[in-house]
Amino acid sequence: MGKNIDKPQLVYSIIAFLALVSMKLVEVKPNRIASGDRFTAYEFIGWPVLVIGAGFLLIALLSITTSKWKGPMTVLLGAALLTALLYFMGEAGQEAATGSSSIRVTLSMGFYILLVMVYLLFGHVMARKDPYLNLEKALSLLIFFTLALLVYRGIFDEFSILKEYQIKKNQFVDSFITHLFLSLGSVTFGSLVAIPLGYLAYRKKNLESAVMVPLSIVETIPSLSLFGILLVPLASLGRIDFFRALGISGIGWAPAFVALSLYTLLPIGRNTLVGFSTVGRDVIEAAQGMGMSRKQIFRKIEFPLALPIIITGVRIALVQTIGGAVLAGLVGGGGLGTFVFLGLAEASPDLVLLGVIPIVLLTLTMDKVLKLLIERIRRRKR
Incomplete structure (x- = not known):
């Protein structure tokens, strides 16, 4: 029983x-x-x-x-x-x-x-x-x-x-949109950088440490410390008219966006490396025996087989980034973290929850969406 x-x-x-x-x-x-x-x-x-x-x-x-x-x-x-x-x-x-x-x-x-x-x-x-x-x-x-x-x-x-x-409906909507921009934007930018780096580490084994070690070091830097490191160079860029017009300065959305993008590089880059490494050598040799070029092998075999693992890295990075974007509120970057820190300052737990609950729901939703996408890709390959 x-x-x-x-x-x-x-x-x-x-x-x-x-x-x-x-x-x-x-x-x-x-x-x-x-x-x-x-x-x-x-x-x-x-x-x-x-x-x-x-x-x-x-x-x-x-x-x-x-x-x-x-x-x-x-x-x-x-x-x-x-x-x-x-x-x-x-x-x-x-x-x-x-x-x-x-x-x-x-x-x-x-x-x-x-x-x-x-x-x-x-x-x-x-x-x-x-x-x-x-x-x-x-x-x-x-x-x-x-x-x-x-x-x-x-x-x-x-x-x-x-x-x-x-009371704060308009501010909430603006903060939610900013939080989405910081989260999705930084993961998108990070993917554009990390996926080529991961593939480079796969193709050139002698460069694997040179690529992955710096990404690992960035991951170990505390968020607030990284904001401080970015303060001086971004403030210098903000003195240039072009960058000033984009709103880039030592505080605001720019340091939050750059920091969050840097934190996405390791999970996406590592999963890209692992994804391509799982493609069997015999599969590649069979494709070469059929007369397929290097580009064709990449486009039709390596990338499709590695894609579920790459997206898994994107999913990990996105979940991590949605939560990490809370700290943007500390440097004037906006987002739902604004409510969290305002609630802490005013000893108002419900104001904190007004920022936390949407973050939790957004995290669960995006995690589920990407899991379903990964499952669908794997089913289509069978």
Whole structure:
């Protein structure tokens, strides 16, 4: 019997249940900065918590079954429970803020632990080879559309993070666009430099150390130190009219862009080297025996076979860069890091979350998109 227990599902659902019933779920504050009163889920919502808690126990019971419907049932229950919890939290938040526009409802540790457990539970279920995987994916997407609808209907308007968004909506949009520019732009520029370098290291084995060692050294330089190193040369370039017109100076977007681009070189260059190195020598010799030229071998054999590994390096660099772009806020480069550091300076955790949550969602989205691209390329090669 013990071998049939789905231990990860059991652990995730039990921790989610314990976080729901025993930890503080929200904090109701008189304003954005002052501390307030913390409430458990039952204190804040009331009797619906009993039903939601029973649902998580039911998911725990599903971990000992071997039914082919266990995956879809788990995802459906998890999506329904999380949606119901958020709905009742929104209703209770509106009631708690009645009579005062300055009252803020902010999320506490219990909610974040529960949210992480539900995320891990969904990831665990959908990682299995399940005949109903597409149904499970559809059910998991349903929760996002439902939450988007609830946000649009204004049920969470009393939550502090949404109030921060309403206050700084225009700045948020500008910062998000800047963050995308810094992340995608630096990875694109880094790819244009690192892929040829990786291929050069593959073709000229005597140059491999000369190419890879400097890239490794750059990777070890702390971000703030690299910003300081770039300050003087970029400030000098900024004195030239052409570069000044582009907005290049010792502070701003330029040092952030250059630093982030430098950090992408190692993962992309190393994966390019590994990707080309995995192409079998016998495959290349067979192509040469067929009379293919060096360019034809590169275009039709080496590059297509190495491409999935190269894109894996791009994926690693992009995930790393989206998070690293937060530090651009320290040098006036903009991006979502502006909200993170502003929130830290003002002791406003919800302002920090306004910057962090989009970064997390953007990272997960881009990571998933590139994984799907890699899988598609590999399937087409089979």
